[in-house]
Amino acid sequence: MxxxxxxxxxxxxxxxxxxxxxxxxxxxxxxxxxxxxxxxxxxxxxxxxxxxxxxxxxxxxxxxxxxxxxxxxxxFIPEMRFLSNSDERIGCYRVLDDNGHVLSGSSFHEVNEELGVKMYRHMITLQVMDTILYEAQRQGRISFYLTSTGEEAINIASAAALNYEDIVFPQYREPGVLLWRGFALQEFANQCFGNKSDYGKGRQMPIHYGSSKHNYFTVSSPIATQIPHAVGAAYSLKMDRKNACAITYFGDGGTSEGDFHAALNFAAVMEVPIIFFCRNNGWAISTPTTEQFRSDGAVIRGQAYGIRSIRVDGNDALAVYSAVYAAREMAVSETRPILVEALTYRVGHHSTSDDSTKYRPIDEIEH
Ligand SMILES: Cc1ncc(C[n+]2csc(CCOP(=O)(O)OP(=O)(O)O)c2C)c(N)n1
Structure with a gap:
């Protein structure tokens, strides 16, 4: 029944x-x-x-x-049938195999050489920026830093698939999206050092970037608060009949917050153009995903809320690009929310305030 x-x-x-x-x-x-x-x-x-x-x-x-x-x-059915939790996991879309070769039969949005090289350059620039600012914190020059190591493809390829008019509501591990939109390395440094050129005038902790010029809302530290904000922005885009969507990024940890659930339900019911981008990197500081949820990640939750959802290999730039490109098309042309769950791994410590050797083997860590 x-x-x-x-x-x-x-x-x-x-x-x-x-x-x-x-x-x-x-x-x-x-x-x-x-x-x-x-x-x-x-x-x-x-x-x-x-x-x-x-x-x-x-x-x-x-x-x-x-x-x-x-x-x-x-x-109506005569059997009393409970939906059970299934061991079968939702598949993960990828374009490239582990050696970087295109998988036979894989469908993806073409990336020309110019765009491919630009994406690669930005991924490397993000790594270099992370290395320098991480070391600056270790030297005591800035108070805090947090890297995106391992999530470069998520940052850059998703950004490349968007339009500049699309509004970004980040968590904090997506500075590459802002980098892609043209925020200069000097501007990142100004914010982290809180100097007189910082747009926030030093009032924010390092890494809390924001730029209205780049349609990039300021990073909000309380986990998941940006998700309902993004839905509100998407609703306004819909009312103004703009040819744009909102995108919000969050981690696996963020999906345990009430804001995530309220936002998904609101977006589904109000049919707003938004991309929910979950970076499932295995950890929320020291909490592994096995202790975060018992569902099959975030992708199944999107489906439960009536949202078209996809799981993608977050370490495959072409797959991320194609998935977000298609997600954007559907979000804007059909005025609907889409959820993308990207599987990846947080290979760095959570932040400079964390020592992840306390809860995982040292050989899993790069910084
Ligand atoms: C509401 C709230 N609770 C707790 C924290 C402390 N906190 C900061 S980052 C973090 C982990 C978030 O993990 P996840 O969303 O998976 O993102 P990741 O850091 O892995 O990219 C927590 C619990 C916070 N900032 N806000």
Whole structure:
């Protein structure tokens, strides 16, 4: 019995069946509709419609019926069937194999040489910036830093697939998106050093970049707060009929926050043009994903909220580019939310305030 709301007692179910049967009889013979028994079917505002025309004995009523219910038709089934948690995991879209060769049969959006080289250059620049600013923190020149090591493809390839009018609501491990949009290395350094050229005038912690010129909202430290903000922005894009979408980035840890769930539901119901980009890098500081959720990552949650979703290899720049390119097309042209879950690995420490040797083997760490 796959219904919909609270469990009912056997007596209530039987009363409901008798009521349904009398309804069918009344309809067929144009009799006055029976009075609804009080307390029964109160939550059911939509009539069920029968499949086929055969006269059904009472005990068979449920097995052969579908009910028109908001969201589509629901089939009644006689078995009491619980949806189980499945061991089968959703596949991960990739274009390149481990050696960088294109997988046979893989479909992807073409990247010409100029764009490919530009993406590669930006990934390297991001690594170099991370190395210099990470070392600056270790030398005591700045108070804090956090690298994107291992997530370069996520940063750069997703940025490359967007338009500049698309509004970005970052977490904090996506400075490459801002880099791609033309924020200069000097501007990154100004923010981290909090000098007089910093747009925030030194009021923010290092790495809390933001630039209205680049449609990049300022990094917000409280985890997941940017997700509902992004939905609001996407809603305004929809109302203004703009040819653009919002994109928000967050980690696997962010998906445990209430803001994530409220944002997904709101976006689905309001049908707003947004890309939810989850960087599933295996860790939320010291919490591994195995202790973060029991669902099949974030991708299944998107589906649960009625959002078209895809899982992609976050270390494959071509796959990330293609997935975000397609996601953007659908988000903008169909005014709908899309969720992209990119699988990757946080190979650096969480930040300069973290020593991940305390909770994982040292050979997994690069910085
Ligand atoms: C609301 C809130 N709770 C806790 C924290 C502390 N905190 C900072 S980063 C972080 C981990 C977030 O992990 P994830 O979202 O997976 O992103 P990642 O750092 O792996 O990129 C936590 C718990 C916070 N900043 N805000």
């Amino acid at each position: 796959a219904f919909i709301g609270n469990a009912r007692s056997t007596a209530t179910r039987l009363l409901g069946r008798v009521f349904s049967a009398s309804l069918l009889v009344a309809r067929r013979h144009s009799l006055p509709m029976p009075a609804r028994p009080s307390g029964v079917w109160q939550g059911r505002r939509f009539w069920s419609s029968r499949v086929g025309e055969s006269e059904l004995p009472l005990y068979d009523l449920c097995s052969d019926q579908v009910m028109d219910f908001p969201g589509g038709k629901v089939t």
